[in-house]
Amino acid sequence: MPATSPAHQQHLRRRRRTNRLLATAAGVLTAGALAAAALPGSASADENGGGKGKPHGHHPGRYQDVQLLSFNDLHGNLEPPTGSSGRVNEIQPDGTTKDVDAGGVEYLATHLREARKGNRYSITAAGGDMVGASPLLSGLFHDEPTVEALNGLGLDVSSVGNHEFDEGAQELARLQNGGCHPTDGCYTDKEFKGADFPYLAANVLDEKTKKPLLEPYWVWKKQGVRVGFIGVTLEGTPNIVSAEGVKGLSFKDEVETINKYAKELQRQGVKSIVALIHEGGFPASSSYNYDCDSPGAGDGISGPIADIAENVSPQVDALVTGHTHAAYVCTIPDPAGKPRTVTSAASFGRLYTDTTLTYDRATGDIARTAVKSANHVVTRDVPKAPDMTALIGKWSTLAAPIGNRPIGHISGDIGRDGTESPLGDLIADAQLAHGRTLDPETDLALMNPGGIRASLTYAASGAEGDGVVTFAEAFTVQPFANTVNLQDFTGAQLIQALKEQVSGPNQAAPKILQVSDGLTYTLDLTRTGADRVVTDSIRLNGEPVDPAATYRVATNSFLAGGGDGFPTLGEGTNDLVGADDLAALEQYLTANSSATDPIDPPKADRITIVR
Incomplete structure (x- = not known):
């Protein structure tokens, strides 16, 4: 009340x-x-x-x-x-x-x-x-x-x-x-x-x-x-x-x-x-x-x-x-x-x-x-509200020791826009790399697009320099504290999960999973429903996915529970839980970039789109 x-x-x-x-x-x-x-x-x-x-005293x-x-x-x-x-x-x-x-x-x-x-x-x-x-x-x-x-x-x-x-x-x-x-x-x-x-x-x-x-x-x-x-x-x-x-x-x-x-x-x-x-x-x-x-x-x-x-x-x-x-x-x-x-x-x-x-x-x-x-x-050509500036300043002071820590370097903006995004590919690659530290037999990684909340920008902001990725930036990208989970799926289940991107709950508003390096397929938007994923185009490291084979797949814990309309991803076996997804991204950026050798934005060419 x-x-x-x-x-x-x-x-x-x-x-x-x-x-x-x-x-x-x-x-x-x-x-x-x-x-x-x-x-x-x-x-x-x-x-x-x-x-x-x-209230005023007039008669309304x-x-x-x-x-x-x-x-x-x-x-x-x-x-x-x-x-x-x-x-x-x-x-x-x-x-x-x-x-x-x-x-x-x-x-x-x-x-x-x-x-x-x-x-x-x-x-x-x-x-x-x-x-x-x-x-x-x-x-x-x-x-x-x-x-x-x-x-x-x-x-x-x-x-x-x-x-x-x-x-x-x-x-x-x-x-x-x-x-x-x-x-x-x-x-x-x-x-x-x-x-x-x-x-x-x-x-x-x-x-x-x-x-x-x-x-x-x-x-x-x-x-x-x-x-x-x-x-x-x-x-x-x-x-x-x-x-x-x-x-x-x-x-x-x-x-x-x-x-x-x-x-x-x-x-x-x-x-x-x-x-x-x-x-x-x-x-x-x-x-x-x-x-x-x-x-x-x-x-x-x-x-x-x-x-x-x-x-x-x-x-x-x-x-x-x-x-x-x-x-x-x-x-x-x-x-x-x-x-x-x-x-x-x-x-x-x-x-x-x-x-x-x-x-x-x-x-x-x-x-x-x-x-x-x-x-x-909400244009930025008006005066800032002093009380909001003070509020941001108070909390920024508390967050600065954690948020300003540099964790990697990039050579340009890595965006999250598009059916397949450069940042989606980067995150999937990071989760695959983390999965292989837990189990070297990990084959691929899948990332839900809704879990990517912001782009990584090259231009300097706050305490960082151009191209520096801070922990605060990475946190903004992946704030959910999901873990990286490994599960076994048959090839048939993997194919079905990819089809669930454009069918069932996701038919009207497709949710296209971001895929790690090595997984490729064609998405034909001239078709309808699950047929938009072209089954015989799905390949891992150049080889067709075998419906009878077993594949070790890294996802975040949200997808591993069947979230975002992917029930098949909730049916994996031989579960192994790793670190949180933000830690996986940090580890990947730290291991694969430096000020003299920054990460380039991925090409986002793993999914072939037919319109």
Whole structure:
């Protein structure tokens, strides 16, 4: 039940500490205890509405514009992201496009604060994945720095995303409620206070209690205006998070859950409703300012969110989405055929969305015909927010002794973009090399593209020189602390795993595994389904893969558990667990590069693409 008055916030902090102490005395804070403490559905802001201005004494008119600022998939990117992760594509007036540098919470804070000026009715919401897969500055401290930054940004409410479960329900409870890390302790002389905003998880249930893990919805109130927010993450979260992270939890259908709580909000008299959905789509253009509603613009957005938007109850007035890291502001008809706004602000704090919701005081609902929305670039040509600069400085000082350590040298940028990426090849080679230190008979390595979170850039930044790779950079690339696992597979299983890249759960949005040196095959995109992997083209060191032979394969522990829609990779035998994947990358860079002989970017020519 977040509120904005200091006294109320102090009361909440006391209550949260009491809950934590009681849970500790009981032995462990379980997901069920978290749900019981959350009191689902009861939370609302006070009449001052999230601290955005004070009530005035005039008599309000019938229609009131409410500003909704939103963003998604920050992933702990407090400092400006580098390489392609720190740019957005922008359509120019003449129809050409250009890349614009974007992102960094020092700039995001300034842009949000400027956007709020003159808007007494302003709410800031997020679509999940605020933490997880974070750069070292945040990830090293279990994302406490990011939660502090979000508090400073004035975030009012957020849905959970799949990455909020990277470290499990107990750690998510700590991020919400505060307290020192159970093993690392406190990083500073002040106890971590937790999030000032509620995380919403309407479709995440404790398997024992069958109740939502966190509050399913939250209501913002100001001078008679009430807007409800329902938060869900994608139903398929267990397929893309480690089994330990979602242990004891079940994830329900997004549409059914949103519709259920929309009815509940309606019964409470809350008729203006926004859904925060950590699931997204794929726009017809990669430019953030592409008008997907213009005549002849194509199909707007495709993917899971299109189906969700078409089926979510008309009682919901707008959808704030995420997960796909795409940028779009589109309208999709609701089940009654009425246009409804669907937005996503890319990722890493590079964009924010400014939506105007016109609230009708006579009906308590949003006048949908008056909804306006646009994405805006978090440019770096504005003053940095001093409080964010101080926050980054504080945590950077703590991280510097670890993060600034050089571990290798590169001769140019090694990117992660493309069906097969140079960085994907490098990581697969590193895991193969590490696997052979455990078992010299290791044949190949496979790496999931989603586990590669950033590129390696040549240009100097911070304490490094040109071409120097620091531990902090490598951590940003591979922040998940997966282990390198060795397993035996038959050739038939290996072929099947490669086909799972483009079939089953991955048919609509293929996940192309990055492969180590020696493994080659053809991917024919003119075909459909599993046939896109050309079976007779699959070779290892020039020889066809024998379906009856046994191959020793290195993967990370996430893939070894069948993650990312690769069930066959969860069926390996003769398991052997090695070091974590970041250590494998560090060992490879250190052993194979120097200032005078840096690593060149791999050619990314192991997979032949037919289009």
